[in-house]
Amino acid sequence: QVQLVESGGGLVQAGDSLRLSCAASGRTFSDYTMAWFRQAPGKEREFVAAITRTGGTTRYADSVKGRFTISRDNAEKTVNLQMNSLKPEDTAVYYCAASNVYLAYVARNFGSWGQGTQVTVSS
Numbered sequence: 001q002v003q004l005v006e007s008g009g010g011l012v013q014a015g016d017s018l019r020l021s022c023a024a025s026g027r028t029f030s031d032y033t034m035a036w037f038r039q040a041p042g043k044e045r046e047f048v049a050a051i052t053r054t055g056g057t058t059r060y061a062d063s064v065k066g067r068f069t070i071s072r073d074n075a076e077k078t079v080n081l082q083m084n085s086l087k088p089e090d091t092a093v094y095y096c097a098a099s100n101v102y103l104a105y106v107a108r109n110f111g112s113w114g115q116g117t118q119v120t121v122s123s
Contacts, residue, residue, distance in 0.1 A: 001112045002026040004096045009117030012086055016121070020081040022096030022114055029077040030054075033099045036070060036081045037107060038092035038119075045095070047105045049081060059103055064090075086121045093118050 008020040020036070035050035049070035050059045058070055069082040079096060094117050097110035104110060 002029060002032060002098045004098060004112055004114035006094065006096045006114045006117040009094060009119045011120045011122065014087055014121055014123050016086050017082070017084045018086060018119060020083065020094055020096075020117060020119070022079045022081075024077040024079070024098070030074040031100070032112075033102060033104050034070075034072055034079040035097050035099065035105065035110065036079075037095045037097055037110075038090075039095070039116075040089075040092040043092075045107055047107070048094070050103055050105050051079065052103050057103060059105055083119070086119075088121045088123045091119060091121050 003025045004022050006022050012018055030053055036048040037045050038048050039045040047061050051070045051072050055072045067085045072079040096114040098112040099110040101109040
């Protein structure tokens with residue numbers, strides 16, 4: 001498995017931008033589809049974005065499409081989530097995750113998870 005550590009969360013205002021990063025260690029980073037999930041208080045964890053091993057293909061939840069961008073750097077073993085035009089409903093703990101499944105987006109397909117980073121968007 002791969003070990004994941006997220007960073008970059010914080011408190012911002014609606015309309016602001018924030019960039020999350022996830023640093024990986026352990027097994028070969030480029031073997032994995034990488035994704036971001038989020039979980040708001042009282043809600044189930046939900047898929048946000050995913051990127052394939054080479055970074056050539058991405059997938060987004062409809063709620064973030066056009067506002068969020070996922071990217072990865074296999075040399076640096078990092079995956080990032082650029083979040084623009086943030087809304088209060090984006091408030092959640094954001095998790096980085098790794099999967100052996102091509103462009104996976106279902107949580108049960110991810111075997112490695114980070115500890116999460118809090119993003120709070122005020123109105």
